[in-house]
Amino acid sequence: MEKFKTFTGVVAGVDRANIDTDAIIPKEYLKSIKRTGFGAALFSDWRYNNDGSDNPSFVLNQPATKGAQVLVARNNFGCGSSREHAVWAVQQYGFNVVIAPSEGDTPAFADIFRGNCGKNGLLTIEMTAAQVDAIFQTLEKEPGVKATVDLEAQTVSVHAAGGDKVYSFSADPVLRNKLLNGLDDIAQTLQYEADIAAYESRHCA
């Protein structure tokens, strides 16, 4: 996995809660046996008309936000299926980060989706509802606004016309370390081969 580096990119907002994995990538695109080529299918039912042409009202088809790298949505993003294709689609479109709000018992991301993001180096950032509201307000006034995402400092700086708006977040320390160092889970786990073998001889005799 590549190391997560600080970057600056265009922010795009999809103002919906409970965006499920069927909406992120409909099943007709799941039949590939490869890990690549999913970017064009991202949000396809919303992004394309029935005849396959672009739906001009969808955010990723608007000139200011086409090719965005920071995705902002509402709570419970990625609910539904475990398909990692959803993460690949978001990432291969060009997004490096997804931002969503958690509030009280309502999580920002669905569990499996968030876990899948971590395995692929796609950063999920949990913010408060007030922070995400503020970002959406900026997006409404300034479509195409850029932001700098710094995982080391755990900040998102939105470069609004009136000056930078800096939003802090707190990433899971284990995940943060993994993304910053680009660590491969399987290689790390294989270092515990002796522990796994010992477990097997204790329990699976």
Place this chain on the structure above:
Amino acid sequence: MSKTLFDKIWDAHVVKDLGGGEVLLYIDRHLVHEVTSPQAFEGLRLTNRKVRCPERTFATMDHNVPTDENRMNITDPIAKAQVDALTDNAAETGVTLFPLGDDRQGVIHIIGPEQGIVLPGMTVVCGDSHTATHGAFGSIAFGIGTSEVEHVLATQTLRQKKPKNYKVEFTGKLQKGVTAKDMVLKLIGMIGTAGGTGCAFEFCGEAIRNLSMEGRLTICNMAIEGGARAGLVAPDQVTFDYIASGNRHYAPKGEALTKAISEWKKFYTDAGAKFDHVLTIDVSDLAPQVTWGTSPGMVTDVTGKVPALDAVPEYSPADVRAALDYMGLESGMKMTDIKIDTVFIGSCTNGRIEDLREAAAVIKGKKVAKGVRVLVVPGSEAVRYAAEKERLDRIFVEAGAEWRYAGCSMCLAMNPDKLKDKERCASTSNRNFEGRQGKGGRTHLVSPAMAAAAAVAGHFVDIRKI
């Protein structure tokens, strides 16, 4: 110290504490299907890694396979490539495969229990969110992504953080015609599709004890629809009888089974064990449930109405508006006035023999309403054989329904079985997301008996009044 059922099984599978709340968890059973595995096997090849425990790994084709007479000839070249890839990967790595055409093939979550692959106290994973199904045996079962599939293939472990414990107690007795499906839809309606995020549900109480294994499998299956990766039920005599019955090739038998049962009896939540969340639902007055929106939490009683925009606590008025627009419904409509075009009976939620019996009992001697298309898709080839032996297939066909071979079919419409734009379906599956059963298709989730009743009437009806 008192422990929950979940914590007992979890603790028994910790290989190593990795710090930061993460542990290395041993995986007893890994179930594999054609859609989420090819990239994982490819990853192993690229890194020269082997499948560590092929004997703990079981595979089948279910998601994209056709379910009609011509199913052995897959015409979609990309679907065929996935099926062929799984065949080759299984042969190359020694993983057990139940291929298309085999009498043990079927939806992976139907055949795991059926073949005795999943047993109490185990950890079970699969690259599919409905893996929670297997928790019905008192096992920890959850869905994983493709990277984790590769991790399990290579190491037989997963790096995991322990979820919280969420107790859902169902009290009282169900009315006739009300089922496990209605219980779990009611739960999701109460807590929303994110209510269980970060948690494992333990389903307990009188109404759970009174359910068959099939009913318990239905409830655990939809744990993920309530946001929880896992849901489980403590094993009891119902569980042990299920494992001892039928032709469960991989389950222990004779003396080994007796010994295993005495071990399995240790899998229960200790008195005084602490839960992070507790919810009690009295099912005595529970009505059959029907979803009206584009999320499983958008559900109401069949006796109810499509809600007002601001009358759904778990969803914003804008979300409700978007759902009603997609579904072509208006607030205030009676649920029983909603006319349907299609009925789908099947899936890992409701594709077991008991489900088909319930649907057949409703439809027997009647005809499907004019213009309504009904698909009955057994969850496995073993279910199909059992149903045909009981002549359930004849009941469905004589009523005007299509009787199919096993597969996921119209639950997710990856195979040729799909809804057309604006087509409305009463479905026994698990997700009513936009486009789930085909682009523009409109899904209403219901129990098998409710689906069968809708097939006959052409609209939803209260099964208790039939």
